[in-house]
Amino acid sequence: MSDSATLDLIHAHGSVRRYKPDPLPASLVETIVAAGQRASTSSNKQTYSIIATADEEKRLALMEIAGGQIQVQQAPLFLTFCADRTRLDKVCELRGYKQDFSTLESFLIAAVDAALVAQNIALAAESLGLGICYIGAIRNNTAAVIELLKLPKGVFPITGMTIGYPLHPPRIRPRLPQEAILHWESYNPNQDEALLAYDQEMIETGIYKNRQVPVAGKEGEMEAYGWMEHTARRVSAPSRQNLRAEVEKQGFELK
Template structure:
């Protein structure tokens, strides 16, 4: 049974072109409040949000993110950070040990951050805004840290462009639900392969039509190529320098 919330969720598209219309402050505040009401493991709330509306900072972040011009062109750019700095201060206040060097803590922070970001995007869309997540801020986390004054125990996870849409992009088809949703036990390999082969046909047709034949490879081929090389190997050292001394 469909309703307005389901319609909103299932109509997601990444928006990369925006009008010049500013985002009213009252709406931005509601978006940020909505982000804070995302679920959080053990109520740790291990994230922070940096609101960037300074044009010069957005321009530099655009370059850091791989010359993605929409970072500079959007009305507001949000940077979502995994954040244990605030929690380190809580430990100082009560003179307790700060045992942060566990993979579990990093997972908690990453999940908390992503949930807050998704809440923010859904809230923004409910007000007629559009947005796109930007993982490119992890290209140079040291530069992002310097620009935004990030302290120890913080990691920039993703950015988010927000603005009023000035485009109506096609909606990319998703992986068949039959190979994503499993009941009681994970599906056998052959069933997964069947679904991937079907998705290759569907996604290949999508890209052919969208690009008038200029691009023809489907999702499975794209992902095979994407995962054939290591990516952002510098992040491990950055995370350690930020105070997370994982072995």
């Protein structure tokens, strides 16, 4: 416990992947979205939109898109955070201009805006006893998301989020030591010690269920499977390689 209820809330975060079926009243959704909208937004442009999905059939379709993650069907609410250029296309039209949204910069601005509103919503939801889990896996098939949610050209899904009442309190995953991520004055590339310490800490949580892997270069020897092995496996293969084409098809040129 700290002296700050906000800090306590932030430190109590853990992704929730099992939910009670209780629906969320629209007024509650509006409350957390209003808090989401308080997030900073580049030049107050607010180039994002949020699609709220409560309909069970649509949640089932989203679950399939997200690789069968059961939480997507189970959670009573699914939010899809989108980069949205269409509103400012309209603003420009109404004022006699033409929006130039052709650069990577403009897409990044919209994507960052979408991420910031999402995280504010996450904290607002958690402050009211709800649980959340981001669902990046909607990017497995953005074309299917676009069709399902009827996203017009100029609107692209960045990430999803499940929201609902947690079935169990979430597990708190340790984070990297600050030596690895906070660099005072200039970048410090010497992170091996911090990484090894974190790997050990993650192994001790039991998250990896005490899996073992062979020690590189030492035949017959085994070592614990930890965060480093888990993460290295995940990042050593390319993922979602058609994304640039999908983003371009949806009206973002990324020049």
